[in-house]
Amino acid sequence: MAHLRHLAVVPAYNESATISQVVGTLKHAASHFDVLVVDDGSTDDTAMLARQAGAAVIRMPFNLGIGGAVQAGFVFADEHGYERMVQVDGDGQHDAAELNRLEIAMAQDPVDMVCGSRFLSRDLKYPAPISRRTGIHVFAFLLSRLVGQHVSDPTSGFRLYNRRAIKLFARDYPHDYPEVEAVLMLHHHRLTMREVPVRMFLRGGGVSSISTGKSAYYMLKVLLALFVGLARRRPVVEPGDEAPVAASQGI
Amino acid sequence: MDRLQLVSILAAATLLLVVLELVRRRRLLERYALLWLLAATVILVLAGWGDGLQRLATALGIVDPPNAIFFVALGFIVILLLHFSAAVSRLSDQTKVLAQRLAIMEHRMRRLESDQRAPAPEREFGSERRRTPFALRDVE
Numbered sequence: 001m002a003h004l005r006h007l008a009v010v011p012a013y014n015e016s017a018t019i020s021q022v023v024g025t026l027k028h029a030a031s032h033f034d035v036l037v038v039d040d041g042s043t044d045d046t047a048m049l050a051r052q053a054g055a056a057v058i059r060m061p062f063n064l065g066i067g068g069a070v071q072a073g074f075v076f077a078d079e080h081g082y083e084r085m086v087q088v089d090g091d092g093q094h095d096a097a098e099l100n101r102l103e104i105a106m107a108q109d110p111v112d113m114v115c116g117s118r119f120l121s122r123d124l125k126y127p128a129p130i131s132r133r134t135g136i137h138v139f140a141f142l143l144s145r146l147v148g149q150h151v152s153d154p155t156s157g158f159r160l161y162n163r164r165a166i167k168l169f170a171r172d173y174p175h176d177y178p179e180v181e182a183v184l185m186l187h188h189h190r191l192t193m194r195e196v197p198v199r200m201f202l203r204g205g206g207v208s209s210i211s212t213g214k215s216a217y218y219m220l221k222v223l224l225a226l227f228v229g230l231a232r233r234r235p236v237v238e239p240g241d242e243a244p245v246a247a248s249q250g251i
Numbered sequence: 252m253d254r255l256q257l258v259s260i261l262a263a264a265t266l267l268l269v270v271l272e273l274v275r276r277r278r279l280l281e282r283y284a285l286l287w288l289l290a291a292t293v294i295l296v297l298a299g300w301g302d303g304l305q306r307l308a309t310a311l312g313i314v315d316p317p318n319a320i321f322f323v324a325l326g327f328i329v330i331l332l333l334h335f336s337a338a339v340s341r342l343s344d345q346t347k348v349l350a351q352r353l354a355i356m357e358h359r360m361r362r363l364e365s366d367q368r369a370p371a372p373e374r375e376f377g378s379e380r381r382r383t384p385f386a387l388r389d390v391e
Contacts, residue, residue, distance in 0.1 A: 061352045062345050176282060221281045224288070228274045228281075 004083040008033040008099075009073030011066055011157075016049055023053035023087030024090065025096040033086065033099075042067040046090070066157075067077075067178040071169065078170040088162045094158040098198045102160040105196045112165040112191035115135055115151075115183075116158035116198035121190040135219060139180050144225060147187040152195055154180045165191055180222045184229050255317045259298035267291040286334055290327035294377060 008026050012019050013101050021039065037050035041063035048056050058076065060069060079084040086102065087095045094116065100113045119140075139154045157179055161169070168189055174181040180198060186193055270287045273279035279287075297304050297320055307323075308316040 061348045095269060175280060217285070220285055224274070224281050224285065231271075231275050232277075 003004050005081060006033040006084045006086070007077045007080070007082040008035045008086050008088055008096075009070065010035065010037045010050075010088050010090045011040055011069040011073065012037055012046050013044065013051065013063060013066075013069070014042045014044050014046060014192070015046040015090040016042075016046050019046050019090050019094035020049045020053045022088065022090055022092050022096065023050055023055045026099075027054055029097040030068055030086075030099045034082075035223075036073060037090065038069045038072050038076075040066070067173055067175045068158075070178065071173040074166055074170040074173060077166045082166065083163050084089075084160060085108055085166050087157055089157050093201050096199070097200055098158075099160075101198060102158070106160055106162065109194060111194045112162050112163075113152065113186060113193040114160045115156055115193060115195045116194040116200075117153035117156055118198065118200045119152040120195055121197035131215070135215065138219075139222065142223075143180060143183055146184060146226065146230065149187075149193075151193075153185060154183050156200075158198060158200070168234075173224065177218050178221055178224065181225050183228060184226060188229075188232075203211060253317070254299070255320075256298050259317075260295060261321050263291050263295035263298060267295065283334075283338070286331055290324075290331065292328070294320065294324055 008030065010022060010026070011021070012022075015022075022038065023035055026033060035055040037047070037055045037057045039047040039050065039057055039059040041060045047059050058072060060072065064072075073087065084103075084106075086099060088096060088099075096202045098116065102116060105111075105114045119136075136153065136155050140151055143151045143154045159179075163169065165186065168185070168191065169182065171184075172185070174185075183193065267288065270279065270284055270291065274284045290334055297307065301316075308314075308319040311319060311322065313319045313322060336349060346390045
């Protein structure tokens, strides 16, 4: 595996409480990964702390939201020719030490994306409030039927991508709350995925991008995107298609 | 069912379909579609469900129930316009930040280029010369 180039992308928005530790753990537990922190317009010293911890940092000029920030990571990985990219949240809820589980899964079974799931293992309990877990299970149920494959944790952001998935998502990635839709996009492009059980912690500090007030919007937005996504003949822009935001006029 | 009700139903249903089609063609982000969908759905329900319209009209003190449809539609127009004003405000703020970053970047790039082109002797004041008030080494 050592000849492949690996990139760990850490989207971070005001994560100064945890970012040093996240980067530190990545450098220690996954030393063959280059670490790129995508600072999504933080107003605290997330970028500086990440640099001090030894990560490369790109700063968004303003807050783009998780979708835009992660896509910046995909574009970076694509342009710099990385063969593997892993996405690790900046809030410390993913355990970088478990990255090797994702890597082993991808090495054993050549899928395009390996996703860390909180719900696959009985002994790894995820200590989230019931409301959040219910929301996740609703998406899991719908998505499993849409893609015809059991997806237990569609909102997990702990994901390892190969070159094909990197190229796809560099071209097109959802704006808000992208994880669920991304699975559907993979499916539409006949890319494959599998899940492996991982442990997740509750966030170490900072504020989640999904507050309780936004949960309803989150549910509605993702449901709309899923159902409209089904009606798209070509849900994702392929090379040579019209650009997603094209100059063509009118309705 | 009177004619106005029928027209309202048709208009709201058309709006609903157009919005969904725009999302499907990726001309409209889900973010901006949700409010339109809400407006179209509520108007559709009110127009189709005469009893509900009657009750709403009574509650609002509107004598002629169909006017309640106009009232609700007007309310949605105000909310949507406000929503767009907020969106435009955010966009202009983002454009401003982008322009600033671009201008600073251009300055840094020019300085880098002129430093590279500068012949060796000039490099001696180089370190002094570069400390212009606009030197932005420390800018993050």
